[in-house]
Each structure stands twice: as C-alpha cells, then as structure tokens.
Amino acid sequence: MSQGDETHHFRRLIVVWAVLAVVLDVVFYFAVGPHVPPGAMTSTASGQQFDFNVLFMLALPVMLAVWVYMGYALIVWRGSRAGAVEPEGGPKARGHFGIQVGWIITTTVIVLGVFIFGSIKLADAGAGGGEGPDPLWTPTSHDVLPIQVIGQQWQFTYRYPTFGGFETRQLVIPVDTTIAFHVTSLDVIHSFWAYQLGVKADANPSEDNIAYTTTKQLGTFTVRCAELCGLWHGAMYNYGRVLPRAQFFVWAQSTEHQIAANTKNLPPFSYTYVPDANGADGGFYPDTADPYSNVEQYGATTPSK
Ligand SMILES: [Cu+2]
Numbered sequence: 001m002s003q004g005d006e007t008h009h010f011r012r013l014i015v016v017w018a019v020l021a022v023v024l025d026v027v028f029y030f031a032v033g034p035h036v037p038p039g040a041m042t043s044t045a046s047g048q049q050f051d052f053n054v055l056f057m058l059a060l061p062v063m064l065a066v067w068v069y070m071g072y073a074l075i076v077w078r079g080s081r082a083g084a085v086e087p088e089g090g091p092k093a094r095g096h097f098g099i100q101v102g103w104i105i106t107t108t109v110i111v112l113g114v115f116i117f118g119s120i121k122l123a124d125a126g127a128g129g130g131e132g133p134d135p136l137w138t139p140t141s142h143d144v145l146p147i148q149v150i151g152q153q154w155q156f157t158y159r160y161p162t163f164g165g166f167e168t169r170q171l172v173i174p175v176d177t178t179i180a181f182h183v184t185s186l187d188v189i190h191s192f193w194a195y196q197l198g199v200k201a202d203a204n205p206s207e208d209n210i211a212y213t214t215t216k217q218l219g220t221f222t223v224r225c226a227e228l229c230g231l232w233h234g235a236m237y238n239y240g241r242v243l244p245r246a247q248f249f250v251w252a253q254s255t256e257h258q259i260a261a262n263t264k265n266l267p268p269f270s271y272t273y274v275p276d277a278n279g280a281d282g283g284f285y286p287d288t289a290d291p292y293s294n295v296e297q298y299g300a301t302t303p304s305k
Helices: 003-035 044-074 092-093 095-124 247-257 260-265
Strands: 144-153 153-159 165-168 171-174 180-184 189-195 199-203 211-213 220-225 237-243
Touching: 003 044, 044 095, 044 211, 144 171, 144 189, 144 199, 165 180, 165 247, 165 260, 171 247, 180 189, 180 199, 199 211, 247 260
Parallel strands: 144 180, 171 237
Antiparallel strands: 144 153, 153 165, 180 211, 189 199, 189 220, 220 237
16 A cells, blocks of 8 residues: 555545534534533533533544544455455554654643633532532622522421521422522431432531522422432432522412421521431421430430420
C-alpha cells in the first residue's frame, strides 16, 4: 500500500466520521435531548438534562470513530475484496508523530474540557445536590421558600416553617419559586431524591443539608429514599406536586389550619432534631404529647405521668 493510498483512506475516514458525527449530534440534541431524564421541571433538572446531553454529544463522536473505522475496514479492507491489499498499520502507527500528538491533544482537551464544564455547572447553585448546612452557592433570588424534609424509617415528612411549622406527608410546592430544601433525619441515614426536580440530598441525623432548586413546570414528581436505610427502604417513597402559586398558598394555609392541633404537639421548628435514647420516640415528639415507653434507658430522664 503506497503512502498516497493511506492518505486517501485516512481522508475518507475523517470525512465520513465528521459528517456522521455532526449529523447524529444535531439529531440527538433536537430529537432526543428534550426527553432525556430528569426532564425540565426545575432549574436543576433542566441543568442536569443539559449536562447529560453535552456528555452524550461528546461521547457520540468517540463511539462513531470506532464504529466508522470498523465498518470501513470490514467493507474496504476485507480479504475477499478484489484487489484488496493486506494493510500493515501496526509498526508504522507506533512511531507516528502526528498520531501520537493528535491522541494526546484530543484526549487532554476532552478530559480538561469536561472538568472545567463540570466545575462551572456544579457552581451553578449547587446543581441540585445537598450542599450541607452552610451552602457555598446560594440562589440570587431573595424570595426563597424553605421546606424541611425529615427522613425517618420509613417515610419522608415535610415541615413548612413559614406556615406555622406544620408537618405533613404531602410535598406540595409552588411553581416559579426558588425552594430551599432543608433535609434531615430522625434516625438513620436516608437520602431525599426528588427525581423530576433534579434534587438529591443526604438526610442525616443532626444535619441540616440544604439543596436549592427553582420550579419551572407544573406537575407531579416522585420522591424516593436513595440510601439503604433498613427493611422497608424500598417502600420509602411518595409523590409530590408542583402547583400554581395561588393554589399552593390556598393549600398551605388551609393545611396549616386543618392540622393546627397536631402542630401544637410537635416540637418547635428546628433545623435538626437530635434523637435521644427513647427509641422510636426519637426525641422528636415532646414528652407531654407522647409519654415514654417503658423501655426507656441509657440515662434519659423518665417523665412523670
Ligand atoms: Cu430511607
């Protein structure tokens, strides 16, 4: 095989690869991109969707390079083809300056590019992950609705501190609003994963783990526990709703009034609730509301009935 022959094959490969890569990337972005999970219900969800699309659009040309070369070799260099010449690529490629430099530059650019892209996107108000009690990146909006997420074996409950601190099993949030989820636990470690919201934050006892997102679309979403937390971990899920703002305020105010008697029995709103030695009592319900069981031990005071 002459030098000219090789250049000719190489150019053809590059042209076929480049055309296919551009076409498939564009088709993917417009036809598949908007359907990539977790959707676009919130700022963090659409941010994640965009990131997944960018990663796939980077990966597609890399996969195509392998497939195009394989396909080309199968068709053009197959042994049964009339006039086919046995290629002798290995030794020549080993010391090939252009290939070596090209390989190092291409891989370096891709890896460093993804590193920079990922760092910038992570700085975008935490990207939906729990940022701990003292978030590095906070939303620019001053109108932030705080909602506390409390994990316990085996369900999540939600407290609304700006509505008298009532606690409910329903997660209802308003649209076009920045939400600060304050995620904590009463017992073991859990993880609050609101899939369509693009929010995932560890729920640890004695920790106030904060995750931000801004709602963009109405609809329902799924909440799952994403940290193995015991026997019924798999049953630890519920569904939440994003409502129009006016409807949300109606819901929140009416719920606040409906369950006011229950709220009185709760401890005052706090960012964490330290479990004590009272087992299932967990220190969460005050002793006046929930007398201790007779298995209380470990030095905690027994309340007088
Ligand atoms: Cu759990």
